[in-house]
Amino acid sequence: MRCSPIASWPGVRHAIYLTIIAAVTGLAANAINPRGIAIRCTASQPLHEVDLSELRNGEKPPLLGTVQVRQLADRGGALFIDARTASEYAAGHIAGAINIPYEELFAHLEVINALPREPWLICYCDGPPCDLSHLLAMELVNMGFVRVAIYEPGLEAWQQVAATSSAEEAHHD
Amino acid sequence: MTERSKNIIVLLIRWLLAAVFIYASLDKIWNPAGFAASIDNYRMLPYMLIALMAAILPWLELACGVALLLGRWQAGAALLVMGMNAVFIVAIASAMARGLDISCGCFTTSTAGARIGAQKVLEDIGLFLGALVVYLHRMHGK
Numbered sequence: 001m002r003c004s005p006i007a008s009w010p011g012v013r014h015a016i017y018l019t020i021i022a023a024v025t026g027l028a029a030n031a032i033n034p035r036g037i038a039i040r041c042t043a044s045q046p047l048h049e050v051d052l053s054e055l056r057n058g059e060k061p062p063l064l065g066t067v068q069v070r071q072l073a074d075r076g077g078a079l080f081i082d083a084r085t086a087s088e089y090a091a092g093h094i095a096g097a098i099n100i101p102y103e104e105l106f107a108h109l110e111v112i113n114a115l116p117r118e119p120w121l122i123c124y125c126d127g128p129p130c131d132l133s134h135l136l137a138m139e140l141v142n143m144g145f146v147r148v149a150i151y152e153p154g155l156e157a158w159q160q161v162a163a164t165s166s167a168e169e170a171h172h173d
Numbered sequence: 174m175t176e177r178s179k180n181i182i183v184l185l186i187r188w189l190l191a192a193v194f195i196y197a198s199l200d201k202i203w204n205p206a207g208f209a210a211s212i213d214n215y216r217m218l219p220y221m222l223i224a225l226m227a228a229i230l231p232w233l234e235l236a237c238g239v240a241l242l243l244g245r246w247q248a249g250a251a252l253l254v255m256g257m258n259a260v261f262i263v264a265i266a267s268a269m270a271r272g273l274d275i276s277c278g279c280f281t282t283s284t285a286g287a288r289i290g291a292q293k294v295l296e297d298i299g300l301f302l303g304a305l306v307v308y309l310h311r312m313h314g315k
Contacts, residue, residue, distance in 0.1 A: 010248050010311070010312050011246075011247075011248025011249040011250075011251065011252045011308065011311070011312075012249070012252065013249065014240075014246035014248060014249025014250070015246075015248075015249035015250070015252045015253050016249075017246065017249065018233065018236045018237060018240060018246060018249055018250060018253055019233060019253065021232075021236055022229055022230075022232040022233035022235070022236045023229050023232075023233075025232045025236075026228045026229035026230075026231065026232035026233070027228055027229065029202065029228075029232070030205050030227075030228035033203075033205060035203065035204045035205060035206050035207065036205050036206065036228070037205045037206045037209045037224045037227050037228065038224065039221065039224045039225060039228065060274070063214065063273070063274070063275060064210075064214075065210065065213030065214050065216060066213060066220070067206075067209050067210050067213040067220065067223065068210045068213065071206070071210070152216075153216065
């Protein structure tokens with residue numbers, strides 16, 4: 001029995017044409033769109049609007065991915081809060097992050113009271129299955145902070161992105 | 174069922190698919206960065222694939238919608254709609270299995286959009302079956 005090549009199936013040729021048209025148009029439109037996204041992740045990635053709403057007491061903070069967090073951080077709209085223990089924080093953390101260990105929350109009330117209200121407070125820990133970032137974020141919302149979010153992929157994912165960016169910059173230098 | 178009524182039903186399904194896909198593409202075409210953030214919420218792809226998908230997928234939805242509306246390259250458009258919906262179903266089911274509570278990113282890039290859930294999976298299965306009907310009808314030379 002002969003197998004017919006996929007390209008000879010009805011519609012496959014036109015599907016390929018449609019895909020090529022969409023790819024060319026999409027990449028060209030993205031390049032000129034002010035809300036377009038950088039195809040390669042670099043430190044000079046353009047800034048974009050991030051659709052976040054302020055939270056009310058008891059509301060669940062939004063879960064952000066690396067792209068959203070980078071967008072916020074790039075434009076100075078994010079303050080990272082490391083929810084892990086002080087020793088884990090000392091061993092490595094996101095640049096610029098402050099440490100509020102969830103398990104010692106009430107020993108850090110002064111720090112919490114001094115937190116700025118303008119930037120988004122991005123809580124993180126190691127990444128799944130760590131849930132300290134979730135617990136800390138909920139406490140902050142209950143304390144009246146309205147710009148709180150969770151960077152769930154956590155430190156490990158952030159370090160991978162940072163390593164990629166550094167490697168690219170070194171390559172360009 | 175007469176041949177004429179079958180043709181009318183398939184035409185209505187085709188136009189419905191066209192309307193859904195053209196509508197779904199518009200906000201994403203307007204805001205690729207917002208759509209990238211929606212895709213990133215699923216935590217399934219590396220950055221570059223997210224960016225490429227955010228730039229291209231909305232235009233593919235639009236191209237398929239226009240093709241289905243105009244009745245040109247129908248089988249190809251129906252195949253792509255089936256493929257896209259299969260990917261959407263897997264992505265939503267996978268996110269649900271991992272316990273993610275995220276906005277779907279189906280029709281809007283806003284985080285206030287509809288959340289993922291069983292209803293979204295059923296909607297996508299419905300769209301997949303609709304495209305399958307259009308494809309099979311076209312294959313049989315109608």
